[in-house]
Amino acid sequence: xxxxxxxxxxxxxxxxxxxxxxxxxxxxxxxxxxxxxxxxxxxxxxxxxxxxxxxxxxxxxxxxxxxxxxxxxxxxxxxxxxxxxxxxxxxxxxxxxxxxxxxxxxxxxxxxxxxxxxxxxxxxxxxxxxxxxxxxxxxxxxxxxxxxxxxxxxxxxxxxxxxxxxxxxxxxxxxxxxxxxxxxxxxxxxxxxxxxxxxxxxxxxxxxxxxxxxxxxxxxxxxxxxxxxxxxxxxxxxxxxxxxxxxxxxxxxxxxxxxxxxxxxxxxxxxxxxxxxxxxxxxxxxxxxxxxxxxxxxxxxxxxxxxxxxxxxxxxxxxxxxxxxxxxxxxxxxxxxxxxxxxxxxxxxxxxxxxxxxxxxxxxxxxxxxxxxxxxxxxxxxxxxxxxxxxxxxxxxxxxxxxxxxxxxxxxxxxxxxxxxxxxxxxxxxxxxxxxxxxxxxxxxxxxxxxxxxxxxxxxxxxxxxxxxxxxxxxxxxxxxxxxxxxxxxxxxxxxxxxxxxxxxxxxx
Amino acid sequence: xxxxxxxxxxxxxxxxxxxxxxxxxxxxxxxxxxxxxxxxxxxxxxxxxxxxxxxxxxxxxxxxxxxxxxxxxxxxxxxxxxxxxxxxxxxxxxxxxxxxxxxxxxxxxxxxxxxxxxxxxxxxxxxxxxxxxxxxxxxxxxxxxxxxxxxxxxxxxxxxxxxxxxxxxxxxxxxxxxxxxxxxxxxxxxxxxxxxxxxxxxxxxxxxxxxxxxxxxxxxxxxxxxxxxxxxxxxxxxxxxxxxxxxxxxxxxxxxxxxxxxxxxxxxxxxxxxxxxxxxxxxxxxxxxxxxxxxxxxxxxxxxxxxxxxxxxxxxxxxxxxxxxxxxxxx
Numbered sequence: 050x051x052x053x054x055x056x057x058x059x060x061x062x063x064x065x066x067x068x069x070x071x072x073x074x075x076x077x078x079x080x081x082x083x084x085x086x087x088x089x090x091x092x093x094x095x096x097x098x099x100x101x102x103x104x105x106x107x108x109x110x111x112x113x114x115x116x117x118x119x120x121x122x123x124x125x126x127x128x129x130x131x132x133x134x135x136x137x138x139x140x141x142x143x144x145x146x147x148x149x150x151x152x153x154x155x156x157x158x159x160x161x162x163x164x165x166x167x168x169x170x171x172x173x174x175x176x177x178x179x180x181x182x183x184x185x186x187x188x189x190x191x192x193x194x195x196x197x198x199x200x201x202x203x204x205x206x207x208x209x210x211x212x213x214x215x216x217x218x219x220x221x222x223x224x225x226x227x228x229x230x231x232x233x234x235x236x237x238x239x240x241x242x243x244x245x246x247x248x249x250x251x252x253x254x255x256x257x258x259x260x261x262x263x264x265x266x267x268x269x270x271x272x273x274x275x276x277x278x279x280x281x282x283x284x285x286x287x288x289x290x291x292x293x294x295x296x297x298x299x300x301x302x303x304x305x306x307x308x309x310x311x312x313x314x315x316x317x318x319x320x321x322x323x324x325x326x327x328x329x330x331x332x333x334x335x336x337x338x339x340x341x342x343x344x345x346x347x348x349x350x351x352x353x354x355x356x357x358x359x360x361x362x363x364x365x366x367x368x369x370x371x372x373x374x375x376x377x378x379x380x381x382x383x384x385x386x387x388x389x390x391x392x393x394x395x396x397x398x399x400x401x402x403x404x405x406x407x408x409x410x411x412x413x414x415x416x417x418x419x420x421x422x423x424x425x426x427x428x429x430x431x432x433x434x435x436x437x438x439x440x441x442x443x444x445x446x447x448x449x450x451x452x453x454x455x456x457x458x459x460x461x462x463x464x465x466x467x468x469x470x471x472x473x474x475x476x477x478x479x480x481x482x483x484x485x486x487x488x489x490x491x492x493x494x495x496x497x498x499x500x501x502x503x504x505x506x507x508x509x510x511x512x513x514x515x516x517x518x519x520x521x522x523x524x525x526x527x528x529x530x531x532x533x534x535x536x537x538x539x540x541x542x543x544x545x546x547x548x549x550x551x552x553x554x555x556x557x558x
Numbered sequence: 559x560x561x562x563x564x565x566x567x568x569x570x571x572x573x574x575x576x577x578x579x580x581x582x583x584x585x586x587x588x589x590x591x592x593x594x595x596x597x598x599x600x601x602x603x604x605x606x607x608x609x610x611x612x613x614x615x616x617x618x619x620x621x622x623x624x625x626x627x628x629x630x631x632x633x634x635x636x637x638x639x640x641x642x643x644x645x646x647x648x649x650x651x652x653x654x655x656x657x658x659x660x661x662x663x664x665x666x667x668x669x670x671x672x673x674x675x676x677x678x679x680x681x682x683x684x685x686x687x688x689x690x691x692x693x694x695x696x697x698x699x700x701x702x703x704x705x706x707x708x709x710x711x712x713x714x715x716x717x718x719x720x721x722x723x724x725x726x727x728x729x730x731x732x733x734x735x736x737x738x739x740x741x742x743x744x745x746x747x748x749x750x751x752x753x754x755x756x757x758x759x760x761x762x763x764x765x766x767x768x769x770x771x772x773x774x775x776x777x778x779x780x781x782x783x784x785x786x787x788x789x790x791x792x793x794x795x796x797x798x799x800x801x802x803x804x805x806x807x808x809x810x811x812x813x814x815x816x817x818x819x820x821x822x823x824x825x826x827x828x829x830x831x832x833x834x835x836x837x838x839x840x841x842x843x844x845x846x847x848x849x850x851x852x853x854x855x856x857x858x859x860x861x862x863x864x865x866x867x868x869x870x871x872x873x874x875x876x877x878x879x880x881x882x883x884x885x886x887x888x889x
Contacts, residue, residue, distance in 0.1 A: 429682035432689030540578035554567040555884040
C-alpha cells in the first residue's frame with residue numbers, strides 16, 4: 050500500500066541520481082576525490098561603485114599569460130556597459146563604458162588560471178623606461194637621502210633594492226623613510242616607494258600586484274612585490290626582508306602604481322575578489338569551449354554560479370548528508386537530541402570554529418545560559434520575555450567570550466560569533482524545562498547526546514571528500530532523498546530498544 | 559551475533575518498537591484531524607461526559623492571561639484540587655494541591671509532595687501553562703482546575719503520595735494490554751514511568767496485577783513501602799475494560815491509550831486519552847504488544863461483526879488475551 054509508493058519513489062530518485070552521477074564519472078571523467086583536481090583557479094572580481102548620473106567608465110587591469118600561468122577564460126558581466134580592451138605600459142586593461150549611469154553599479158570580471166610548470170623569474174623582454182615618481186620638496190630630499198645611504202651598502206641593483214626594502218620595512222624606520230611612507234604603511238606602499246627610489250637611482254624597478262592562489266581565503270587580500278631588472282631578467286622580492294622569496298602561489302595581475310579598478314564618473318570603487326580552486330578538467334573545458342549548452346547546465350550547474358554563491362552552496366549541499374546521519378542516529382540507533390535539526394545546525398557552526406573549540410564554546414555558553422535561566426525561574430517571568438532574556442544572555446556571553454579570548458590571544462574563541470544564537474537559546478530553554486521536570490541527569494544526558502550527534506555530523510559534513518562529492522555531484526541529493534524516504538518507513542527496532550526491551554527477548558530464537 | 563539474535567527474539571515475541579508503533583499503527587490508524595480530541599484534555603473530557611464515562615469534575619478553565627486573577631475565585635470553595643495543562647504531555651506541568659497552609663503572609667498551597675507554594679507562584683505556574691511551556695510543540699495552552707482524585711484505599715500501600723493510574727491500550731476498541739502505574743518517592747507522586755514510577759502489568763482476563771517494572775527492571779515489591787505489587791486485584795475491573803472499549807467511539811483513533819484512576823467515591827474515572835501511548839507497558843506485562851494487535855487485525859478482517867459493540871470487544875479481549883509472558887533471561 051503506502052510502502053509500495055515509497056519504494057517506487059525512492060527507486061526513481063536513486064536511479065536518476067546515480068545515473069547522472071555515473072555519467073559524469075564514467076563518461077565525462079569527473080574526478081571522484083578532491084585530490085585529483087588539476088591546478089586551476091577560478092578568480093572573480095566584483096567592482097561596485099555609485100555612478101553620478103553622466104557617462105561612467107570602469108578601467109580594470111586584465112591579467113596576461115605568464116610563463117607559469119595561462120589565463121583560460123575571461124568573462125565580464127556588466128549590464129549596459131560596452132567593453133574594449135587596450136594595452137597600456139602598465140599592462141592590459143579592460144575599459145567598460147556606459148553613456149548614462151546613475152546609482153549603484155556592479156561589474157563582475159571572472160577568469161580561470163591554469164598553473165603549470167615552475168615559476169622562474171620573468172625575462173626582461175620589455176625594458177620599458179621606468180618613470181621616476183613625481184616627488185617634490187621634502188619628499189624628494191628624503192628619497193635622495195635614502196638612496197644615498199643605501200648605495201654605500203648595496204652595489205648591485207638587487208642588493209640596493211634589498212637594502213632599501215629592509216630600511217623601509219623596518220619596525221623603526223628613520224625620518225626619511227617615514228616622510229615617504231606615511232603612517233602604517235602596508236606592503237603595497239613599501240613596494241611602491243622602493244620602486245620610486247630605485248627609479249631615481251636609475252635602476253629599472255616596478256611594483257607588482259597580484260593574488261595568492263590559495264584556497265580558503267576570505268576575504269582575498271591582494272599581494273604586492275617588487276621586480277628589479279638585473280641581468281636580463283626581472284628579479285623578484287617581497288616587502289618582507291625576513292622572507293624575501295616570492296611564494297610560488299603568488300600570481301602577478303598588474304604592475305605599476307595604479308589601483309586595480311579606476312572609475313570615471315562615479316565614486317570610489319569597492320573591489321571584492323574571490324579565489325576558489327576550480328572544479329575539474331571537464332568543467333574547465335566546457336566553460337572554455339562553450340560547446341553544448343544543455344550538457345553544461347546538467348553537469349556544471351553549481352560551477353556556473355558566481356563564486357560567492359558557490360561558497361554558500363559548498364556549505365548548504367553538505368547539510369542533507371548531515372540530516373541523513375541525524376535520521377539514522379535518531380530512528381535506527383535511537384539517540385535522543387534536543388530539537389530535530391539542532392545538532393546539524395551546531396555542526397555547521399563547528400565548521401567555522403573547529404571541533405574542539407566548538408565543543409568548548411558550546412558548553413560554556415549553554416552552561417552560562419542554563420545557570421541564569423534556572424535562576425530566572427525565581428523571577429517568575431512570562432515565557433516570551435523570559436526567552437528574550439535568555440537570548441540576550443546568550444548574545445552577551447558570546448560577546449564576552451570573544452573579548453576574553455581576544456585578550457588572551459586565543460584565536461579560536463573569536464569564532465564563537467558564528468554560533469546560531471537562536472538555536473543556543475532554544476537549547477537552554479528546553480534543557481531547563483527538562484532539568485526542572487525530569488532532573489539534571491536527564492537534561493545533561495540529552496545535552497551530551499546532542500553534542501555527540503553534532504560532533505559526528507560535523508566530522509562527516511566537514512570531510513573534504515563529502516564537500517567535493519556533494520558540490521560537484523549535486524544529483525547525489527536525490528540518492529539521499531531516496532534513503533530518507535526509505536528510512537521514513539523503517540519499522541524495525543532501534544538499537545537502543547534492543548537494550549530497553551532486553552527482558553522481553555526470552556524464549557527460543 | 560548476540561545483537562542480531564536478540565533482534566530476532568524480540569520480533570518473534572511480537573515486541574513493538576517505536577518505529578513500528580509509529581509507522582504501522584499511529585500514522586496509519588490515527589487520523590490527524592482527531593488528534594485534538596485527545597491532545598486537548600478539555601475536549602476529551604466533554605466527549606467522555608457525553609458518553610457517560612466519569613471524569614474529574616472541572617472547577618474551571620483559564621484560557622487567557624488576564625483570567626489568571628480569577629484563579630482564586632475558581633478554587634475558593636475547594637480545599638484541594640489539581641492544576642494541569644490541557645495539552646500537557648508526560649504529566650509535565652501538573653500540580654496537585656492537597657490543602658492550604660495558613661499563618662504566613664498569604665495562604666500557601668500545600669502540594670502532594672509535601673512542599674508549599676505561594677499564590678504568586680501558583681499564578682506564575684498558570685501563566686507558564688498558558689504560554690505553552692508544557693504543551694506539545696509549545697503552542698499556547700489552557701489551564702484546567704479539577705477535582706482532586708481521592709484514590710481508592712486499596713492503593714494506599716502500593717502507591718507513594720500520589721494517584722496510581724490504570725493505562726489500557728485500545729486497538730479499534732479492543733482492550734489489548736493494561737498496566738497500573740504506581741507513584742514512588744522518586745517520581746514525586748507522579749505516575750510516569752520515566753520519572754521513576756512503577757509499572758505493573760495487569761491480567762486482562764482477571765484484573766490482577768502481574769510483575770512490576772521500575773526503571774525498566776523487574777521488581778515484585780514496592781521500593782518505598784516494601785509491599786508486594788504483584789497479584790493485587792484491581793477493583794471495578796469490568797467497568798474499566800468497558801470504558802476502555804468505548805473510548806474508540808469517543809475519538810475514532812484506531813490506536814490509543816486510556817488513562818483512568820479509581821476514585822473512592824466515584825469509582826473508575828477517566829483522566830485522559832493518549833494518541834501516542836508509550837511502550838514500557840510491554841515490559842510491565844512481560845509480553846509484546848505486536849501479537850495481540852495482529853490478532854485484532856485478523857479478527858477485524860475476518861469477522862468484524864464480533865467486534866461491533868463495546869461488550870463484545872471486552873469479551874474478545876478476555877477470551878484471547880490471557881497473559882503469556884515470554885521467558886525472562888537471568889541477568
